Amino acid sequence: MLALLKLLQALVKALHSEGTPGQVAAGMALGAALGLTPLINVHNVLIFALILVLNVSFGGAMLGWLFFTPFGFMLDPLFDVIGRKLLLESPSLTPLWTAWYNTPGAPYTNFNNTVVLGSFVSWMLLALPIFILARIGVTRYRETIGERVRQSKFYKAITASKAYNMYRLFRPE
Amino acid sequence: MRVRLVRWSGLLPLLGFFVLLGIGWLLFGDFIVEQTSEEASTELLGTQVDVASLHIRETQSAVDIGGLEIADPFNPMRNLIEARGIRLALEPEPLLEKKLVIRHLSLDDLRFGTARRKAARPVKGGGFAPQTLRALNEWREQFDVPLLSLTPIDTIKAIVLDPSQLSTVSAAEALRTRADSTKQALETQWAAIDITGVVDSANAIAKRLEGVTTTQLGLDGTRRAVADVQRAIALVDGTEKQVKGLADGVQRGVSGLAAGVASVNEARQRDYAFVRGLMKLPSLEGPAIGGALFGQVSIDRFQRAVYWAELAQKYLPPGLKPQSQSGPKRLRMDGTTVRFPLEKHWPPFLLQAGDLSFSLASGVAKGSYALEVRNVTTTPALLGRPTTFTASRSAPGTSLPLIDVRGLLDHTRATPRDQVRAALARVPLPAFDLPGLPFRVEPGQGSMRFDFTLVGRDVDARWNIRSTEVHWPVDSSRARTLTDMESLVGRVLEGLGTLEVEARLIGPLAHPRLSVRSNLDDAVAARLRSLLGEAVAAGERMARAKVDSVVNAQVQPVLAQVGTITAEAERRVPAAQGQLDQVKALLEDRLKTLTVGLGGQFKLPGLP
Numbered sequence: 001m002l003a004l005l006k007l008l009q010a011l012v013k014a015l016h017s018e019g020t021p022g023q024v025a026a027g028m029a030l031g032a033a034l035g036l037t038p039l040i041n042v043h044n045v046l047i048f049a050l051i052l053v054l055n056v057s058f059g060g061a062m063l064g065w066l067f068f069t070p071f072g073f074m075l076d077p078l079f080d081v082i083g084r085k086l087l088l089e090s091p092s093l094t095p096l097w098t099a100w101y102n103t104p105g106a107p108y109t110n111f112n113n114t115v116v117l118g119s120f121v122s123w124m125l126l127a128l129p130i131f132i133l134a135r136i137g138v139t140r141y142r143e144t145i146g147e148r149v150r151q152s153k154f155y156k157a158i159t160a161s162k163a164y165n166m167y168r169l170f171r172p173e
Numbered sequence: 174m175r176v177r178l179v180r181w182s183g184l185l186p187l188l189g190f191f192v193l194l195g196i197g198w199l200l201f202g203d204f205i206v207e208q209t210s211e212e213a214s215t216e217l218l219g220t221q222v223d224v225a226s227l228h229i230r231e232t233q234s235a236v237d238i239g240g241l242e243i244a245d246p247f248n249p250m251r252n253l254i255e256a257r258g259i260r261l262a263l264e265p266e267p268l269l270e271k272k273l274v275i276r277h278l279s280l281d282d283l284r285f286g287t288a289r290r291k292a293a294r295p296v297k298g299g300g301f302a303p304q305t306l307r308a309l310n311e312w313r314e315q316f317d318v319p320l321l322s323l324t325p326i327d328t329i330k331a332i333v334l335d336p337s338q339l340s341t342v343s344a345a346e347a348l349r350t351r352a353d354s355t356k357q358a359l360e361t362q363w364a365a366i367d368i369t370g371v372v373d374s375a376n377a378i379a380k381r382l383e384g385v386t387t388t389q390l391g392l393d394g395t396r397r398a399v400a401d402v403q404r405a406i407a408l409v410d411g412t413e414k415q416v417k418g419l420a421d422g423v424q425r426g427v428s429g430l431a432a433g434v435a436s437v438n439e440a441r442q443r444d445y446a447f448v449r450g451l452m453k454l455p456s457l458e459g460p461a462i463g464g465a466l467f468g469q470v471s472i473d474r475f476q477r478a479v480y481w482a483e484l485a486q487k488y489l490p491p492g493l494k495p496q497s498q499s500g501p502k503r504l505r506m507d508g509t510t511v512r513f514p515l516e517k518h519w520p521p522f523l524l525q526a527g528d529l530s531f532s533l534a535s536g537v538a539k540g541s542y543a544l545e546v547r548n549v550t551t552t553p554a555l556l557g558r559p560t561t562f563t564a565s566r567s568a569p570g571t572s573l574p575l576i577d578v579r580g581l582l583d584h585t586r587a588t589p590r591d592q593v594r595a596a597l598a599r600v601p602l603p604a605f606d607l608p609g610l611p612f613r614v615e616p617g618q619g620s621m622r623f624d625f626t627l628v629g630r631d632v633d634a635r636w637n638i639r640s641t642e643v644h645w646p647v648d649s650s651r652a653r654t655l656t657d658m659e660s661l662v663g664r665v666l667e668g669l670g671t672l673e674v675e676a677r678l679i680g681p682l683a684h685p686r687l688s689v690r691s692n693l694d695d696a697v698a699a700r701l702r703s704l705l706g707e708a709v710a711a712g713e714r715m716a717r718a719k720v721d722s723v724v725n726a727q728v729q730p731v732l733a734q735v736g737t738i739t740a741e742a743e744r745r746v747p748a749a750q751g752q753l754d755q756v757k758a759l760l761e762d763r764l765k766t767l768t769v770g771l772g773g774q775f776k777l778p779g780l781p
Binding site: 076110112115 | 177495497
């Protein structure tokens with residue numbers, strides 16, 4: 001429950017004062033990887049490390065994760081097709097996959113799974129559009145209804161929680 | 174304001190995250206690997222695999238498995254293998270490439286065929302193993318092993334046959350269609366050849382030149398006459414070629430019709446057998462009795478071997494092509510995981526050596542055991558050596574049981590070759606029921622031999638059991654009042670203290686041929702024949718009459734039609750050829766007469 005509350009606080013704050021729209025959008029683009037690709041994979045550990053270490057909005061990343069998770073489930077059949085095309089139906093790429101598969105460490109990324117590869121490649125292609133759209137969206141939000149939300153009792157109740165302080169550790173500088 | 178790229182304060186929680194991951198691995202790593210291994214091996218083998226405990230020894234690159242149970246896919250209440258402890262010594266370097274190379278495998282307290290406390294769960298889903306299991310259950314249906322029917326003859330019911338049940342009717346219909354089209358084709362070809370016109374025209378020329386000399390015709394007239402005769406001969410030659418072509422067509426058509434007649438006759442034999450089955454007439458032939466008594470139990474043995482051979486061919490494929498398999502189970506879609514083997518690299522899985530030897534000091538299984546397995550790998554082409562396994566028990570100089578099992582899975586070449594030879598002597602053979610009869614076979618101690626070879630998709634397998642202390646108790650769970658014939662069979666069995674069964678499965682794996690012989694066949698057949706021979710013969714006559722009464726009305730006209738077409742075709746061709754030969758000879762004679770007068774100015778056709 002506490003974790004959920006913290007997450008909610010992070011999301012709400014992310015949309016308001018924490019960080020520039022660019023930082024929030026970058027966080028969302030990175031968080032989209034957690035939602036679009038199967039979570040328990042080595043590449044997501046790297047993404048998570050980037051979210052923590054890069055000066056992006058942690059709340060934005062969580063928002064991106066939450067927002068894109070349902071899309072990940074929905075688009076799995078498409079990711080499977082993309083992965084299959086790349087892994088099995090592109091003979092020119094076979095030497096590359098063969099080399100990676102026999103490189104220490106690389107197979108632990110599960111790149112040789114159709115859904116993992118298909119979703120990861122899709123995320124790579126979508127990351128920039130997600131960043132641009134999120135940046136525009138956050139800017140518009142802050143210019144329009146952002147201030148009204150900030151004055152609402154809901155927002156004040158959320159941000160008043162002590163658990164929120166934990167989140168401040170990861171706020172953008 | 175310039176935004177910094179890196180948030181150094183994030184390193185601390187990142188470190189915390191990795192520490193948590195490490196603690197999580199220490200606490201739950203063994204459990205996660207145990208669960209994953211259970212799931213993966215269950216799906217891989219198509220039968221429930223239970224692992225009681227698993228401990229990873231990271232510092233020694235070894236894994237200890239406690240309490241392994243692999244359920245028998247064909248008997249959920251039995252374990253195929255049960256081992257108290259397994260130790261896997263792993264090669265550390267391939268682990269970096271997520272490859273499992275087992276340097277050495279050792280087992281403690283290995284047991285086979287133990288009873289399970291709880292029935293194994295059937296493996297569902299679309300994995301290869303469950304699919305194979307389902308396919309094999311359908312595969313065994315193809316073996317037509319009728320039960321030894323001992324229904325009293327006087328209870329045979331009157332059979333009412335529906336023509337659509339009989340394959341002769343459809344075969345006759347197919348033959349009729351074929352006969353029609355053959356007749357039509359021959360008529361069309363015949364109509365295209367104007368034999369009468371050619372013969373008449375040639376005769377007219379011959380008649381015109383009859384008795385005419387070159388002197389009468391003059392040089393020009395003779396030249397024209399010779400040209401006319403040569404054209405007529407060429408026309409006759411062309412027509413002869415057409416007739417020859419027609420003769421070939423006639424031959425093909427007649428052969429086709431003869432094959433059709435043969436298939437009608439075969440269908441009739443099948444229908445006789447079908448009606449015999451409906452009438453539940455007992456077979457009095459030795460091979461049929463062997464199949465009826467021991468067919469099912471033989472198929473059981475072969476089916477198991479085929480199942481494991483199919484899994485071996487799937488999981489140990491030849492060549493170095495990318496290998497696909499279902500991805501790991503997760504909330505998200507599993508997808509497909511592809512392996513990309515590369516020469517001079519480790520295969521994804523390799524068991525270099527597995528050894529087990531132990532002794533049992535007492536009991537029927539007393540003796541020294543030795544199990545050995547070598548080179549089990551998912552990519553045999555990388556290793557270049559076949560998988561081999563042996564299991565043996567020796568107790569020389571004693572009357573203790575002997576076991577010798579040897580297997581070789583050679584998938585290093587394009588055509589895989591799997592071979593298993595098992596020879597067991599002085600072992601307690603498992604009891605089984607006689608299908609359709611309330612008797613059980615308790616072979617007691619005896620010998621068993623099983624040879625199985627699968628080369629590509631061709632199988633050649635033999636199963637042989639021999640016992641000299643067999644018993645035939647009435648099965649209490651299926652006990653009922655025996656019919657006269659069952660009592661007779663029971664008496665025959667009682668008198669037999671020896672059992673010898675030999676079953677053979679040979680041919681393409683999809684549709685192999687099964688044959689079963691036993692020492693009971695002739696004994697049971699002779700006694701049944703003496704008691705039932707006359708009644709069965711009468712029943713068979715009745716079955717034939719039943720079939721004939723239904724199919725004759727449709728078959729006879731078709732056979733007559735085929736006879737007419739064949740006779741007509743065979744009559745016409747020689748007649749036409751005769752006419753053409755005759756007229757050609759006449760023309761050649763005229764030509765000879767004409768060219769003699771011209772001093773060899775014209776060359777006779779056909780002469781050098």
